[in-house]
Amino acid sequence: MIDDVFPGILLHLPVQSLLRFRAVCKSWRCIIDSPAFRKLHIHTNNCNKSEDAIFLHARFYNNGVQVQHNGRSLILKETAHFKDVEWPEYDLEEGASFYEPVKGLICVNYLDYRVPMAICNPFLGQFKIIPALAESDSCSYMITRRSAAVGFDGDEDYKVVQLLECEIDSGIHAHIYSSKTGAWKELVGDGGMLDDMEFCRKHSPMKSACKNGYFAHWCVYGRREGRYGLERYSLILSFNMRNEEFEIIDCGADYATTQYFSEGEHSFLRFDFHLSFENFVQIYKSSFEGEKLSWNPVMHVEVTSLETPPQWSNGCALFVVYNDVFVYDYRARKFIGITPRRNIRESKSRLSNEKFFEHRGSFVSPM
Template structure:
């Protein structure tokens, strides 16, 4: 086969397959490892091959696994953290995911565990520097990741309980440092909206105004680093306790309403909204039955159209093409994942 044709075929394969192809011949190694091929693959690959990753947390550290094989691991003892660490999982954008290690000093309430960014298929892991806010008490933070113009960005929203406000900071690979963003300090609480949009140009949170109590989707244009609010109906407590909101793309949102404890415990009501302007209204779509019992530790075979909804300590796997839940796994931290060749370090 002509080498140019073979190189073009390789360009259309997902990262997981390409890493296996490196064992075929020297030509494949040279092509796949070249910076030109990897840049083309990052921008041109349209593969929808999706796998499932699981985050395993222990007293010693964390592991990111695929099919029980460890891809990434980190020992908490390297940070002086041995126990009582909680991990929040964010992603995916261009094959990158974030592990937010929530651990605070109980005396001064300062975050002392880093945000970890990793590319599991490439086996790369990077600890971002802590943000120093000497005069603030930061009991909570929320993070997001984006990929803009061949550079990834990480945004951290920090809730300050001393000044009753939020601080926004952005980290970029090119600058390798944090800087503060202009922000509406009337916002007193946020919770992350999960994105299913691979390009990662926008990040969203559910937010609540300190002065009026109004609830909105806080949207960040990560390219221009500009925030805007999209007003939501229904009170904030409802969204925080019973709903999970997902960004399908920049303008399309889905809302999954889980049942109240005293209501029908077997179903979820799903709504959709296409956002135009600064307001959003929900249109009822359908009612979907919840899995009655948990799966026995077996992660279902992954395919395009699945995503994970985490609620309390359970992970629900939802097939949005078939409009049904296919699995419920208790006490598991899972995420859908598509790989890329995006490197965590700045390339020369």
């Protein structure tokens, strides 16, 4: 009876606990290591339980990547692929980024498309270099920046979406890598082009509270003829991992300090930061009538200034606006505070969202 019930109990425990329990006895290790148990654990742990979340510290260095938890190294990978790459010390957004963990997988992306991306599961100690596109597919002489996201269309088979900004073509090339096929393919018709688009200043995918990995969103600029010639306008570029299709959403008029946040697969928040008005933020929530997007005012709040970075808790998202960082608790749906960006650099605190991130372990293998 106990033998029948015990695996069911283990299924509800986080991966980091299960990996410790492997050392208790041989029978526990056999259960936890069995492919059937791990597959069932992946299937039954798709939801994001905030109480299971931990914080990992990731850093780039000359020849590789390291991920730590509470000062203990989970994965330390050196590879010739990263040799002589100059990783930025602080502003990783300027050169490299970690895409928010999805089902335990972390996507390591460098702005330069010639540096291969990697997928890792730090708790399993697994690290995989994603093969680069063939030179003929990447239009190398025209690519200026790359952005990437990892997602799923099921429980275990992951996909990596790569967007390449093409300066001469004035658009974005899109490709997708499938772990099932181990190969890349083009998206969006002939040549994989999203015509007349370019990345916003912040090219990484939109921050999101939704962790199932079925969608990835980017903020991009479109270009069209206006009253005074060619003008730029803000768009949300949404990608569905299951049917491998893009949706383009017109955001309407916004500001240089406007930023967006994904609450769910088809739900967005818009933050208009007004730094000249004593740190006020106007918050809007999206609504759709057919394909038309509208922004409904939610509240106008003043964010408290903090001399020292606040303690990071589960559910924090960071928004860098010029020389300040706004800390937003998306579970409580409120801003915790605003701190000068220099505080992050001087203290190397956990407010650097490219180095510290919320993570839930999983048995999904990147290999």
